[in-house]
Amino acid sequence: MKDSEIKKKVNTTLNAVDTIQEVKVSPFLKDRILNNLNVENEETERVWAWFTPKFQIATLVVVVLLNIYAYKVLISEEYNSTVEEFVDTYDFGDEAYTSIFN
Numbered sequence: 001m002k003d004s005e006i007k008k009k010v011n012t013t014l015n016a017v018d019t020i021q022e023v024k025v026s027p028f029l030k031d032r033i034l035n036n037l038n039v040e041n042e043e044t045e046r047v048w049a050w051f052t053p054k055f056q057i058a059t060l061v062v063v064v065l066l067n068i069y070a071y072k073v074l075i076s077e078e079y080n081s082t083v084e085e086f087v088d089t090y091d092f093g094d095e096a097y098t099s100i101f102n
Contacts, residue, residue, distance in 0.1 A: 073079055086092075
């Protein structure tokens with residue numbers, strides 16, 4: 001192509017910008033889009049909506065009490081004797097086991 005043809009095409013392309021009309025957008029478009037996004041967030045929040053702070057505290061208390069009870073049972077003599085009896089019954093004594101990790 002010749003320089004004059006290239007300049008002509010560039011000028012027609014730049015002049016085409018002047019013919020572009022302004023797009024008319026509803027003034028509430030942004031609000032509608034944000035509302036649609038909030039509806040999606042509310043749906044995901046509804047899944048955990050029942051887990052209010054009262055239930056969280058109650059769950060925490062139950063877990064802590066369960067751990068305290070399990071710890072007391074673990075350190076009790078009855079538990080230790082039961083474990084020792086299990087080891088003796090099934091012969092899990094102090095045998096030397098060979099392993100590929102030794």
